[in-house]
Amino acid sequence: MHAKPTVLVLMGGPDAERPVSLMSGHQVAEALRRGGRFQVIEQVVQRPTAPMLRICGGEVVFPVLHGHWGEGGPLQEILQELGLPYVGSPPRAAALAMDKLATKQILATNGVRVPPDCRLEPGDRCRLSPPLVLKPIDEGSSVDLYICRSRQEVAAARALLHPKRGALLAERYIEGREVTVGVLGSGALPLIEIIPAATFYDYQAKYHRADTRYVIDPPLGPGVTRECTHVALEAFGRLGCRDVARVDFIVNETGPWFLELNTMPGFTSHSLLPMAAARHGLDMPRLCETLVEAALARGGAAPQEPLAAATVIAGLWGDQ
Secondary structure, three states: OOOEEEEEEEEEEEOOOHHHHHHHHHHHHEEEEEHHHHHHEEEEEOOOOOOHHHHOOOOEEEEOOHHHHHHOOHHHHHHHHOOOOOOOOOOOHHHHHHHHHHHHHHHHHOOOOOOOOOEEEOOOOOOOOOOOEEEOOOOOOOOOOOEEHHHHHHHHHHHHHHHHHHOOOEEEEEEEEEEEEEEEEEEEEOEEEEEEEOOOOOOOHHOOOOOOEEEEEEOOOOHHHHHHHHHHHHHHHHOOOOOOOEEEEEOOOEEEEEEEEEEEOOOOOOHHHHHHHHHOOOOOOHHHHHHHHHHHHHHOOOOOOHHHHHHHHHHHHHOO
């Protein structure tokens, strides 16, 4: 009997989303154990070097980290250097997706509807009028995100954010319905509408509160679901992503507005991608196993995804 392949599940990291990563990582490890196809090593990390990761063991890596270092390219560079197959996007795509300004600029040139925005260095005059959103350029989970409805609120938020964040993203606030599209390989999962009980879908609503409502396959009006799905898949392809992502939109009377793409979505009990995958017929163990199988099929050395890896996930979509 052949030994089961060993998956190294990485979690933690140095970024602000470390607590979310720990929750996600434990959920992924438990799901893989329940699935029974793999042996699992759980490893909590800070900012490991290549030699440190080499001694952890594992034939394939599931890096369940969120934030600039763990999700935005640096960790992916190390895994590529080690020649280890891993779940998720390659370094360049991870870095592009983590930079919200760069992502929006790429997609806007292709006709995707994005909210007007600008980069704000400390001392810059903000050319956007309220209401607007102020947030870090390379952070997720609504960490340090402020909705500002007056110039006084903008000034107050900037005074809090610039000292610890430096440059910020200022973005026109679009009132509307918040929806998200999970991408798995070559296909889009069912849309989910997020209806928070609070003012907006903040960190507490995402991970701690139990009063946020989620509507799968919401009625959004003629053509809106199709457009969200199309844009999500286009963004995934244009940035060079692979395996998995979650794409967020605001929908109003004009249509869907692209907000951002996350290359390593959450895998917590509150997370949206596992919720959408379950509606598609993939429970958490099978979802995690499918992602690991795709990474193993791809291998660790080739920069381009070979047909074998694409086939693993493409099989989930039948004849689509």
